[in-house]
Amino acid sequence: MTNYQTINVETLQSLLNQKEINLIDVREVYEYEDNHIPEAVNIPLSVLVENTDQFKKEEHYHIICRSGNRSGQACQYLSGLGIATTNVDGGMLDWEAL
Template identity: 40%
Template sequence: MSCPSIHVSELKSHLFRRDAQIIDVREIDEYRASHIEGSTLIPLAELPFRLDEIERNKDIIVVCRSGNRSAQACELLRERGYLRTRSLSGGLASWSA
């Protein structure tokens, strides 16, 4: 199952409307260095065990540094029934560009 992506401009719109949950799947040291305000840190390795922290009634946007881990996380979530999940295209590198 492939994972749809979302571009930075769309993510900013969701943040403005506060209608999406942002899941950051990087490691804690990466998150502490910089992150999107309001995002929830759930490292990729912990994701299968922390699904109860993810809201099913919102769009879910998964982010990481470059887009690889977020794509993996997105696929895992979609396989588990979180069908409104997308991955940030280009990761946080595109966010700060």
């Protein structure tokens, strides 16, 4: 069972156009450097556990990766710590197709 929300890239684009959101890209550094959404902060899934101090429980985070798999894992982990998250389904693959 998941205790986080899921949105598609169209909804993400709309949110980014409306307001500032916390967007976290959990792909590896080389993937992020290759192409990323300008507003995204890179915290790779492989080092997420060591970087949970960067997340505030009173804020909401949108998590993206290449396809939605790693971001889903990140959402599962962070929501288990009481951090509100939304998984961007389809990830950068869908974003690049917009």
